Amino acid sequence: MKKLILLSVIALGLLYACSSVPITGRSQLNLVSDSEVLTLSLQEYNDYIKTATKSTDKTKTALVVKVGTNIANAVTQYYKSIGQEAALSDYSWEFNLIEDAQVNAFCMPGGKIVVYTGILPVTQDETGLAVVLGHEVGHAIAKHANERMSQQVVAQYGATAVGALLGGKSETIQNIAQQVYGLGAQYGVMLRYERKQELEADRLGLDLMAIAGYDPQKAVSFWQRMAAQSSASVPEFMSTHPADATRIAEIQKFMPEAMEIYNTLHK
Numbered sequence: 281m282k283k284l285i286l287l288s289v290i291a292l293g294l295l296y297a298c299s300s301v302p303i304t305g306r307s308q309l310n311l312v313s314d315s316e317v318l319t320l321s322l323q324e325y326n327d328y329i330k331t332a333t334k335s336t337d338k339t340k341t342a343l344v345v346k347v348g349t350n351i352a353n354a355v356t357q358y359y360k361s362i363g364q365e366a367a368l369s370d371y372s373w374e375f376n377l378i379e380d381a382q383v384n385a386f387c388m389p390g391g392k393i394v395v396y397t398g399i400l401p402v403t404q405d406e407t408g409l410a411v412v413l414g415h416e417v418g419h420a421i422a423k424h425a426n427e428r429m430s431q432q433v434v435a436q437y438g439a440t441a442v443g444a445l446l447g448g449k450s451e452t453i454q455n456i457a458q459q460v461y462g463l464g465a466q467y468g469v470m471l472r473y474e475r476k477q478e479l480e481a482d483r484l485g486l487d488l489m490a491i492a493g494y495d496p497q498k499a500v501s502f503w504q505r506m507a508a509q510s511s512a513s514v515p516e517f518m519s520t521h522p523a524d525a526t527r528i529a530e531i532q533k534f535m536p537e538a539m540e541i542y543n544t545l546h547k
Contacts, residue, residue, distance in 0.1 A: 311430040321389040335377040348375030354491035387416035410494040414485030486538035496538035
């Protein structure tokens with residue numbers, strides 16, 4: 281009987297711990313508070329930035345900041361349009377270009393985004409860079425990091441951890457984060473996202489780049505170039521991403537939505 285009551289309490293807690301992703305409306309599990317995730321991720325990000333080599337190319341660095349800022353402004357524009365601008369109060373956008381040959385970029389919760397110089401030959405231009413930054417910002421506003429951590433907590437730690445999280449025990453959350461969330465991982469990259477989250481970030485990125493004034497149709501050619509890069513070896517940026525054909529098919533599926541936004545706002 282006690283076990284049944286405990287499971288019922290946990291199930292009720294999980295029900296109330298659900299949230300929804302902006303734009304897509306997908307329901308997601310969110311057991312961990314934003315403040316906890318942001319505190320832990322900011323610590324990791326600051327440790328990473330201290331050891332990373334920032335690019336000295338002022339032109340390329342300025343382009344990353346420009347495009348990133350345009351995408352971040354698109355996020356603000358979207359949230360204003362739905363009357364939820366307050367939801368962005370914990371975001372502090374920052375865009376850095378790091379000197380590294382990896383074909384990669386990553387995003388920390390709260391809006392800390394890193395682009396490696398190795399991906400710039402693939403982006404080729406401002407719009408190609410908008411595809412990458414739109415995707416990464418998509419991860420941030422969808423709170424995919426919170427979701428992944430919550431999923432791992434339930435899968436690996438079960439009722440005890442869930443009960444502790446719902447009870448707001450900070451020490452338990454930090455311990456789980458260190459074991460599950462991947463703090464201290466090389467290059468500052470935390471727990472990898474699922475493929476469904478990668479596809480969702482693609483869709484969010486399409487809409488955000490459309491709001492920002494970048495042609496979403498250029499996303500297809502960017503991912504085709506990424507596919508060509510992966511013919512010999514898989515770039516880190518795509519290591520857990522969907523198969524090339526799947527990704528492009530999904531992008532084309534949601535292209536009409538993005539193009540409607542783009543044409544309405546910029547044509």
